[in-house]
Amino acid sequence: MxxxxxxxxxxxxxxxxxxxxxxxxxxxxxxxxxxxxxxxxxxxxxxxxxxxxxxxxxxxxxxxxxxxxxxxxxxxxxxxxxxxxxxxxxxxxxxxxxxxxxxxxxxxGRSRNDQAANNLKLYLRQQARPLGAMLAELLEAIAAQSEVHAASVCPGFTHLQSAQPVTFGHWLMAHGQVLARDAGRLQDWEKRSGQSPLGAAALAGSAIALTPELSAKALGYDGPFENSVDAVGARDHVAEFLFVAAMLLTDLSRLAEEVTLWTSRQFGWVTLDDAFATGSSIMPQKKNPDIAEISRGRAARLTGDLVAMLGALKGLPLAYNRDLAEDKRAAFDAVDVLSEVLPAFAGLIASMEPHPAVMRAQAGTGFALATEVADYLARKGVPFAEAHEITGALVRYCEEMGRDLETIDPIELRAVDPRLDEGVKACLTLDAAVAARSGFGGTAPARVVEQIERFNAWLDGFKAWTGEGGR
Incomplete structure (x- = not known):
């Protein structure tokens, strides 16, 4: 050279x-x-x-x-x-x-310092909306599946133990809501990355390029830097972009884990489309959820990129230092990972086939309707602490007798506690349990439909931001 x-x-x-x-x-x-x-x-x-x-x-x-x-x-x-x-x-x-x-x-009148800062910030700003469009495709798939299964009853879990019945549409929309917040974080990031660093030169500003506000406008920024030292020395916009990417993939990895469970023989809730699954090189019967598993792994990788960037920034004196060159490797990796994972996952969700009958058959197991008994007693004026104890005694009786709650007759109910009358039987159905959760944001099918309608209205606005337009 x-x-x-x-x-x-x-x-x-x-x-x-x-x-x-x-x-x-x-x-x-x-x-x-x-x-x-x-x-x-x-x-x-x-x-x-x-x-x-x-x-x-x-x-x-x-x-x-x-x-x-x-x-x-x-x-x-x-x-x-x-x-x-x-x-x-x-x-x-x-x-x-x-x-x-x-x-x-x-x-x-310019320096590699302001050029380097400008290049990556401009690149990430140009990537944000296309990545948002990929996320919107995934969110559309989640909303579409949720709409179909707004009334499909499935088990709801806490601690991965059967807890209360919900609808599969409501459960899917829980993932949709958190991913929608990630979409909002991407939009917020764009707002905070709107200042152009061009014209800051090495660190003190330029004695020649005296109208950086015009350069900022030409490049599509909201305005120029306020402080030239900050313009070349800051990379918090890169760290924040990496956080948004890592948070998005972390949230998606939770859906990935559930897809992996749902497609197992033990759950049997979902069958993946052949185009979005892989097989085994030795076991001909296998159909593996590789997209979900790879996505979980990539989430860990993006977390590593974020930590690496924060480590490079920690304790770094102003203004520019070559440590900051680590920003590009991490940022490129985040963009590449999101560009691969989001479209693949959107296709997986859109094409998967849920099995409502299988989910419904599992929804009442593990005494998932026990809370209905306690709520019934509470509505009759029994203090909930007592209602909880009575219901626990009823569950214990059913366990000892090898019975389900729904099969207990009125005589047995009164034997457990006189306040358990025949009226409780009307509450002990899956449809009654989900319909009872009819408050705003609850799992009652009508409320789920309303939630999806609001979500789709928001999604139209987000798609317009990405440049893809609404439905």
Whole structure:
């Protein structure tokens, strides 16, 4: 690598050692940021024209050449070389090779520090809405399955023990609600990442690029940086993006775990579509929920990316330090993982086949209707503490007799406690149990339908934000 292809070196007597350059260089790894680097270069060219350092003709030549470079990079016909230290070096090297001294003028008034900060922030902002569209597809699939099964009774669990009956649509929408909050976090992140760092230069601001608010507007930001030191030294927007990604995959991993359980022979609630499952190389009968399992694993990976970024930031002095270069590896990984997991999971949920009869058959097991007895007594004026004890005694009697609650006759009820009359029998059905939970947000089918309607209305707005439009 000779001195003319480096962005530094005038005060050095020796060329960089190859071992140092292997550690320092990352142009190929960061090649996906070429479009953002070029966009920043075009905005900066306009700044230099406003400052009088470039004529209109020179600025037009630079912009046209940068556009040509962008097209060739997109086509895969132009890539960084092994000698390019970073993406900035690559773009400047090619620009100067094509238009000579005019291209060399572009570096005035800017630094790799504000370029690096701008490139990744711009890249993540450009990824946020497409990722949101992928999440919206998954949320649509969850809502559609929930609508079909708004009244399909299934067991509800706490501690993975049968607790109370709910509807499968209500259970699915619990996952939909938490993922919707993740969608909101993505939107909130975009709002907080709206300040452009371009024009901050190395750390003090630029003595040449004096209208960064115009560069910010040209690049689609909400405005320019408030503080130049913060602009180049901050990466909390990267850490927050990684948190949103890790939280989203962590929440999705809980649904992944449940899908894995539901598709097991022991549960038998759901059959996966053949297109969204895999088989075994030795056991011909197997149908494995690999999408769910891979998603659980990727959630752990994104948690690691977040922790790595927070570790790099902890105790780091202002302004720029090369530790901050860790931001790109982690951010790229988060974008890649979400781009793979979200579409696959959306297809899995949309195509899976739930089995309401199987779920219903399991819903009343484990004395899941016991709470109905206690609630019945409470409505008759029995203090709930007593009602709880009476119901516990009834469950114990059923266990000893090998009976279910629904099969106990009135004489046996009164033998347990005189306040247990025949009226309780009307409460001891699955449909009565779910219908009784008719408060806002409850599992009563009518309430589930209302919940889905509100969810779909919100989802239309979220889809509009992503650029995909509503239903």
């Amino acid at each position: 000779n001195q003319t292809t480096r962005l530094w070196g005038g005060r050095f007597r020796k060329p960089p050692d190859p071992r140092m350059m292997r550690l320092s260089s990352a142009a190929s790894a960061h090649a996906r940021l070429a479009p953002q680097d070029i966009a920043g270069g075009k905005a900066h060219a306009a700044e230099l024209q406003r400052a009088g350092l470039l004529s209109q003709s020179e600025a037009e030549t630079i912009v046209a050449t940068l556009d040509a470079i962008a097209n060739e990079v997109a086509a895969g016909t132009l890539l960084p070389s092994a000698d390019d230290e970073d993406i900035h070096t690559f773009v400047e090297r090619v620009l100067i090779a094509r238009i000579g001294a005019t291209g060399a003028k572009l570096r005035a």
